[in-house]
Amino acid sequence: MVDMNRRQFLKRGGQFVIAGIALPILSGCPLADLLRTVRARRSVGGLLDTDLRVCFARNRIGDMWLRSRTYEGCIPGPTLRVKPGDTLRLHIHNALPDDEDGGHMKGMVDHNIPGGFNITNFHSHGLHVSPKGISDNPYRQFMPGETNMVEIAIPEDHPTGTYWYHPHHHGSVTVQMLGGMGGALIIEGGADEVPEVAEAKEHVLILQEIRIDENGETPLLDEHAFHEGEHASFPGSVLQHTINGQVNPTIIMHPGEVQRWRIVQAGVDQFTPLGLDDHVFHQIAMDGISFKKPEEMEMILLAPGNRADVLVKAGAEGTYYLRMHAHDQGHGEMEEEILATIKVQGSAMDMPLPAGLPTPSSLEFIEDDEVENIRAISFSVESVPPGEMFPVFAINGQLFDPERIDETIPLGAVEEWIVTSATSHEHPFHLHTFPFQVTQISGNPVKPKRWQDTVIVPGFGIVRIRIRFNDIVGKSVFHCHILTHEDLGMMANFKVVEKL
Ligand SMILES: [Cu+2]
Structure with a gap:
């Protein structure tokens, strides 16, 4: 009873505050979106x-x-x-x-x-x-x-x-x-100092996946989150994809202007295949790490955890949409959504794109003959066992145990990890502390070579990555970056130890 009263009080308080804040926003501020x-x-x-x-x-x-x-x-x-x-x-x-x-x-x-x-x-x-x-x-x-x-x-x-x-x-x-x-x-630094990048207006775009339940709060990851199957759909809640906390904000560009967008995929569950109407992205970095030169991309697929730095050169005057294209990550297709509106207007410019970019000196790509050891990592999913509340999200058949060391790695080792998904579910693999070079996705070599810290493992797919375990010792984790999977146990520990 006391609890109920407290909640009612909070709700009333909330409405009062809402009314107080809502007034200036609703009074027609033209910059609101x-x-x-x-x-x-x-x-x-x-x-x-x-x-x-x-x-x-x-x-x-x-x-x-x-x-x-x-x-x-x-x-x-x-x-x-x-x-x-x-x-x-x-x-x-x-x-x-x-x-x-x-x-x-x-x-x-x-x-x-x-x-x-x-x-x-x-x-x-x-x-x-x-x-x-x-x-x-x-x-x-x-x-x-x-x-x-x-x-x-x-x-x-x-x-x-x-x-x-x-x-x-x-x-x-x-x-x-x-x-x-x-x-x-x-x-800061590095590619930021290339003149064509430095002159481009910068936007940091933080993509988030916000859920709101019937009470205007965040739904909990409990047994109600799973309506059917192994996907946490949080029945009764509304999903809003936001950029910098806004639903479909507007970005203004001049025709011919180049902008630099630092895109952070800070979501929870959903992958975002990004595309911009009638434009290409000139991608200059993935997961923070610079490419040698801009890569022209019509679509960039990001999982929760990934980042992409892109240069966008605006075309003719008009309105274009940044879209999250339809995608199926193993539990049914998600519909296309508009994430932002790009208005190209005003005086025309002709800003140049850079020909090349500085890459980090501390990250040389790993050649075949450097690999000393191979490990296999497998993501598996099982439906809710009888008498249990949740589906089983496991790595190499085990749930997370913070006390267990799953992989012990000597300092300085250069390794290849073969990461597989044993079911139709796609899982973004994330390793803490050490970036990895993605060499192959389901048998196809990744070109040009690139470093990432989070990579999507396709359903029934195999990803091969190479890691240099240099200069840092200690224990940390690797896990699926679908956070519902991670919270339910799809995480494991590795420890880098001084050589004996
Ligand atoms: Cu997963």
């Missing part, structure tokens, strides 16, 4: 030292209101901008309330049953940095009411580019990210 620039925090003198508050907040998503877990009350979180050699120091204040679901008992219950929805932590996705201590450590637990420090030393020779951050506490990742937790983490 222009793409917002997410505010950035930059390093000064080699250090970015900032607070990051995790709290419930209400945000307008399209024509709906959502109360969800956020960074700093906003969707997405602030953009963090650093340089190679910098230190990123965050003071993360978890201002979420205590969990009502026994979150404090985590570890005493089955850790592959989602829970502890108000416990969080911090992952710097794609960074080649230490996974130990208070660095990029995915095993930490930041409890409600606590302030925890994260300090990440970014090496001097770290590849520059578009990375991102998000919570990684096993069991609460889905709910926190469906509510909008995630943000861009940019390491």
Whole structure:
């Protein structure tokens, strides 16, 4: 009864606040649907030292209101901008309330049953940095009411580019990210200094997958999330694809103008095959890491976790749409959607595209004769076993156990991993700490060669990747970046150890 009253009170309070905020927005602000620039925090003198508050907040998503877990009350979180050699120091204040679901008992219950929805932590996705201590450590637990420090030393020779951050506490990742937790983490330099890139106006586009239930809140990953089959469809909730927290924002370009878009796929479950009407993308980087030269792409397929840096050269005056094309990732086709509107207008320009780009000196492609060891990694899915609540999402037949070391790797080893999907489901494979070279997808060589940190494994498909386990020791994880799969156990541990 007390709980019900509290909820009613919160709802009434919410409506009051909504009315207060809604007035200026509805009074006809003409810029309301222009793409917002997410505010950035930059390093000064080699250090970015900032607070990051995790709290419930209400945000307008399209024509709906959502109360969800956020960074700093906003969707997405602030953009963090650093340089190679910098230190990123965050003071993360978890201002979420205590969990009502026994979150404090985590570890005493089955850790592959989602829970502890108000416990969080911090992952710097794609960074080649230490996974130990208070660095990029995915095993930490930041409890409600606590302030925890994260300090990440970014090496001097770290590849520059578009990375991102998000919570990684096993069991609460889905709910926190469906509510909008995630943000861009940019390491400046490198290709940014190429004149044609430097002159292009930059937009950071953070694609998110926001779900809103009947109560205007984020649905939980519980047994109700699975209506039928092995796909968490969260019945009764509405899915909104947003860019920088906006539904279908407008980007303005001049005819002939070149813009640089840093696209961060910060979604949860759905892949985004991106296309722009009557235009091609000139892709200059994947998962942060620069290509040798721009690659012309009509469509770029991103999974949750991936990033693409593209140059877009606007054509003739007119209105064009950035679309997420229809796609089937193994559980039925998802319909095409418009993600953004591009209005090309005003005086014509003729901005050039770069001929070449600097690639990171620390990443030489791995030749056949360098590979010392081969490992096999298999994703498998089974429907809900009798008496259980969830389908089984496993790696090499096992569910996640934070105490178990699944793969022990000597420091300096160069390895090839053969990653397969044993069912019709597609899974994005993500390895922490070490980027990998994708060499083959289902028998087809990947050309030109490229580095990634997240790669889609097709249904019944095989992906071959090569990894150089250099200069960092410690334990971290690899997992499926469909976060519902990850929270339910599709994750494993690796440990890089000094040679004996
Ligand atoms: Cu998966």
